[in-house]
Amino acid sequence: MATPPTIIPAFQATLGSSSHILAIAGAGLSAASGIPTFRGHGGMWRKYDAMSLATPEGFHENPSLVWQFYHYRRETALKARFNAAHAAIASFSLPWIRHTLAPGSTFTLITQNVDGLSARALETAEASMTIPESSTEDQPRILEMHGRLFDVLCSSGSCQHVEYNATSPICEGLDGTEEMVSGGTLDPDIPVESLPRCSKCGSLARPGVVWFGEMPQHLDTIDQLVKRADLCIVIGTSSTVYPAAGYARKIKRNGGKVAVFNLERSEGDEAADYLFLGPCEDTLPRALG
Numbered sequence: 001m002a003t004p005p006t007i008i009p010a011f012q013a014t015l016g017s018s019s020h021i022l023a024i025a026g027a028g029l030s031a032a033s034g035i036p037t038f039r040g041h042g043g044m045w046r047k048y049d050a051m052s053l054a055t056p057e058g059f060h061e062n063p064s065l066v067w068q069f070y071h072y073r074r075e076t077a078l079k080a081r082f083n084a085a086h087a088a089i090a091s092f093s094l095p096w097i098r099h100t101l102a103p104g105s106t107f108t109l110i111t112q113n114v115d116g117l118s119a120r121a122l123e124t125a126e127a128s129m130t131i132p133e134s135s136t137e138d139q140p141r142i143l144e145m146h147g148r149l150f151d152v153l154c155s156s157g158s159c160q161h162v163e164y165n166a167t168s169p170i171c172e173g174l175d176g177t178e179e180m181v182s183g184g185t186l187d188p189d190i191p192v193e194s195l196p197r198c199s200k201c202g203s204l205a206r207p208g209v210v211w212f213g214e215m216p217q218h219l220d221t222i223d224q225l226v227k228r229a230d231l232c233i234v235i236g237t238s239s240t241v242y243p244a245a246g247y248a249r250k251i252k253r254n255g256g257k258v259a260v261f262n263l264e265r266s267e268g269d270e271a272a273d274y275l276f277l278g279p280c281e282d283t284l285p286r287a288l289g
């Protein structure tokens with residue numbers, strides 16, 4: 001396939017004439033923050049079995065393995081800092097900044113990432129500026145469609161209590177086991193009594209992330225936003241996991257434009273009008289700046 005253009009002024013002209021902009025992000029957005037991706041070089045699914053660690057069946061089979069993996073991911077995310085790409089998106093989320101490039105436009109970031117770094121970048125951007133009184137918006141700035149590492153969910157069907165818990169370590173039974181995981185070994189034998197428990201009913205808790213075969217979050221809102229979007233910015237995702245992988249093509253079919261920011265060629269290129277190859281922490285701040 002021919003390479004779509006990589007011309008920042010042409011992309012910015014499209015930004016300038018867009019009314020409803022969506023960004024769809026994946027693990028590549030957080031790569032520069034030291035969070036491993038899933039499928040590429042050094043990807044987690046090359047080292048660990050996705051079906052054992054990221055499915056409800058895997059959790060049912062061996063919650064010890066799954067909790068260790070997610071404890072390691074929580075500890076890594078807690079130590080990480082958001083990078084220049086998160087910061088560029090966060091600034092662009094603020095209407096009074098975005099409207100200098102894309103007057104009158106709306107914007108939402110739909111992220112598949114569960115590390116919370118985009119939300120942290122947005123909080124920082126919002127806190128660093130005085131918000132003009134006229135800046136009320138009726139649509140969310142971020143939707144974390146695959147959940148959040150720091151949400152802890154009761155696994156009992158009759159309770160379903162969810163709470164935000166960023167404690168480190170989340171429980172004594174997992175303390176220090178992150179060292180084993182980073183070395184590539186998982187301990188299948190931590191007793192369930194020593195794993196995180198629901199603070200309401202005492203049942204075994206699970207990570208509040210969306211596993212294969214589960215329904216992603218905010219789908220109704222996302223479907224509405226995808227229907228009306230006229231520009232889709234695809235950032236650091238292999239575009240292989242659905243439904244997220246289908247959004248750019250839907251927007252393109254509705255007459256919208258697509259810009260892809262990725263280290264390398266990906267499935268998302270199929271729909272691309274613009275393709276910015278390279279680390280998004282370099283390309284995105286230039287394109288949105």
Ligand code: BJW
Nearest residue numbers: 026027028031037038039112213236237238241242263280
């Ligand atoms: C850089 C970079 C840098 C690196 N700068 N770029 C056939 C057809 C359609 C669907 C299915 C199907 N068969 C099965 C399904 C369903 C399944 C699915 O899509 N499977 C595929 C594998 C085929 N999907 C589901 O089960 C989903 N639910 C669902 O479909 O419900 C039913 C339904 C929904 C809607 C309508 C109707 C019905 C749920 C999917 C849940 C995915 N869960 C995970 C784990 C989350 C928790 C956790 O984090 O542990 O989500 S799996 C993993 O993959 C994680 C990610 O969010 C997701 C996507 O990965 P991502 O982000 O794209 O990462 P990578 O590693 O793949 O790519 C990184 C990219 O970055 C690369 O391209 C690099 O080049 C690039 N990069 N550094 C720029 N510095």
Ligand code: ZN
Nearest residue numbers: 154159198201
């Ligand atoms: Zn409970």
